[in-house]
Amino acid sequence: MISLEKYIIRDSEAIWRMLDDEAxxxxxAGGEIFALNKTAAYIWEMAEENIAISKILKSIxxxxxxxxxxxxxDITELISEMxxxxxxxxxxxx
Amino acid sequence: xxxxxxxxxxxxxxxxxxxLPFSVILELTGNCNLSCSHCYRINDxxxxxxxxxxxxxxxxxxxxxxxxxxxxxxxxxxxPDFFDILTYAKKKGFFQILxxxxxxxxxxxIAFLKEIxxxxxxxxxxxxxxxxxxxxxxxSGSFEKTVSAIKLxxxxxxxxxxxxALMKSNISEYGRMxxxxxxxxxxxxxxxxxxxxxxxxxxxxxxxxxxxDRKLFLKDDIPDKSCHMRIENDDKSLLTCKAGKSLACISxxxxxxxxxxxxxxxxxxxxxxxxxxxxxxxNDILNELRRMKASDLDKCYSCSMRNIxxxxxxxxxxEHKSLRAPSSIxxxxxxxxxxxxxxxxxEASS
Numbered sequence: 001m002i003s004l005e006k007y008i009i010r011d012s013e014a015i016w017r018m019l020d021d022e023a024x025x026x027x028x029a030g031g032e033i034f035a036l037n038k039t040a041a042y043i044w045e046m047a048e049e050n051i052a053i054s055k056i057l058k059s060i061x062x063x064x065x066x067x068x069x070x071x072x073x074d075i076t077e078l079i080s081e082m083x084x085x086x087x088x089x090x091x092x093x094x
Numbered sequence: 095x096x097x098x099x100x101x102x103x104x105x106x107x108x109x110x111x112x113x114l115p116f117s118v119i120l121e122l123t124g125n126c127n128l129s130c131s132h133c134y135r136i137n138d139x140x141x142x143x144x145x146x147x148x149x150x151x152x153x154x155x156x157x158x159x160x161x162x163x164x165x166x167x168x169x170x171x172x173x174p175d176f177f178d179i180l181t182y183a184k185k186k187g188f189f190q191i192l193x194x195x196x197x198x199x200x201x202x203x204i205a206f207l208k209e210i211x212x213x214x215x216x217x218x219x220x221x222x223x224x225x226x227x228x229x230x231x232x233x234s235g236s237f238e239k240t241v242s243a244i245k246l247x248x249x250x251x252x253x254x255x256x257x258x259a260l261m262k263s264n265i266s267e268y269g270r271m272x273x274x275x276x277x278x279x280x281x282x283x284x285x286x287x288x289x290x291x292x293x294x295x296x297x298x299x300x301x302x303x304x305x306x307d308r309k310l311f312l313k314d315d316i317p318d319k320s321c322h323m324r325i326e327n328d329d330k331s332l333l334t335c336k337a338g339k340s341l342a343c344i345s346x347x348x349x350x351x352x353x354x355x356x357x358x359x360x361x362x363x364x365x366x367x368x369x370x371x372x373x374x375x376x377n378d379i380l381n382e383l384r385r386m387k388a389s390d391l392d393k394c395y396s397c398s399m400r401n402i403x404x405x406x407x408x409x410x411x412x413e414h415k416s417l418r419a420p421s422s423i424x425x426x427x428x429x430x431x432x433x434x435x436x437x438x439x440x441e442a443s444s
Binding site for chain 1: 097098101102104105108109159161184187188189211213
């Protein structure tokens with residue numbers, strides 16, 4: 001389970017582009033592009049300023065009009081994927 | 095790789111629908127340290143774009159929605175500010191593709207290239223042995239440098255694709271080149287077509303391989319259709335290409351064209367912004383390219399091979415000065431694909 005108190009830190013070296021509501025990012029190793037769906041792209045954009053997961057959770061509930069449990073399940077999965085791709089890291093401090 | 099291609103196709107399709115220049119090729123310089131016998135380029139004596147002009151173009155491309163910036167020349171590494179350009183473009187979030195002869199890549203600059211994380215690095219390889227490759231490039235020792243660059247890049251974890259123009263002088267080494275490239279850890283792409291020179295001269299095409307060469311050497315060849323974006327049930331994607339729809343090229347002196355092999359000037363970046371040129375509602379060439387449907391191309395549309403044809407509007411223009419003419423290179427390619435299919439059908443039924 002991901003701690004809501006953690007802060008998301010974006011990889012400053014990531015190469016990325018937005019189109020409509022989606023984000024497209026080259027992974028850290030380079031050469032491989034992957035797509036972030038609307039919700040993941042929203043998390044990515046919010047993380048421009050290192051932000052606590054609890055704040056992202058609240059914002060996603062409001063923006064996509066979904067309950068907290070659904071939102072938490074979604075972002076837990078998306079954050080795990082982004083961690084795996086090494087485009088973000090989690091920190092105790094902003 | 096396949097998923098990457100699918101993502102790129104997905105993005106490109108979205109861009110095409112909005113007339114966004116998904117991919118822009120910057121010809122950074124006309125200067126080259128090799129003098130390949132089949133080169134289609136001609137000299138342009140105007141002053142080449144400066145570093146600040148190029149960074150300004152990159153800024154403009156960000157706002158225009160460009161994803162991929164490709165660099166070609168001339169030889170891109172012959173520009174002293176090339177690494178600064180790559181660094182700037184990386185900061186701007188572009189996916190970068192480099193087309194080079196590789197001879198100026200060495201241990202000193204490989205670490206930098208790794209940092210840049212290019213989406214692709216394409217290197218010209220013109221033979222399986224020094225005599226053939228150097229014979230075509232006109233520079234002794236170029237084969238050794240190119241092969242050394244491929245090794246260094248692969249070791250550094252950079253994906254390399256070799257690009258080979260197949261000609262009378264290297265076609266007999268087709269199999270050996272495939273083996274060499276595989277051994278080096280790169281991917282190979284072969285092109286059996288030679289373009290006319292941009293001044294209209296067909297001299298380079300005298301080196302083109304014959305039908306008999308194809309039959310003798312290329313039976314396993316899979317035609318490269320990367321310029322095309324065939325969409326099921328879409329008449330606009332049949333017999334046309336990306337040029338002017340989602341692809342543009344900017345020459346060393348700032349001329350904006352629909353594609354690197356389509357030297358039809360749409361405007362010059364020193365006179366107008368890229369956006370003004372690309373979105374000019376009165377640009378007849380762009381309007382024609384974007385509206386053109388297969389059924390507008392009388393001769394091609396009535397051809398029995400239209401569904402397998404990779405018609406290149408650029409080469410049609412080079413050959414006939416017409417956007418709607420057939421391209422003999424594509425005709426030859428379609429004929430070849432049809433022949434390969436007939437062989438496969440024969441094998442399947444026997």
